[in-house]
Amino acid sequence: MGKKPNVIVVLVDDMGYSDLGSFGGEVKTPHLDLLAANGLRFTQNYNSARCCPS
Numbered sequence: 001m002g003k004k005p006n007v008i009v010v011l012v013d014d015m016g017y018s019d020l021g022s023f024g025g026e027v028k029t030p031h032l033d034l035l036a037a038n039g040l041r042f043t044q045n046y047n048s049a050r051c052c053p054s
Contacts, residue, residue: 023036
């Protein structure tokens with residue numbers, strides 16, 4: 001077997017698709033851009049709408 005890959009999951013809240021520099025955003029995110037350039041980027045994400053009456 002080959003070398004096992006490193007896996008990093010970045011989970012954030014209230015961030016739009018183009019908020020990161022690597023996705024065309026205006027905010028400078030050099031470290032995340034480097035991870036995106038050398039890793040795997042998910043470009044189609046879907047989220048179900050929630051309805052939580054209180």
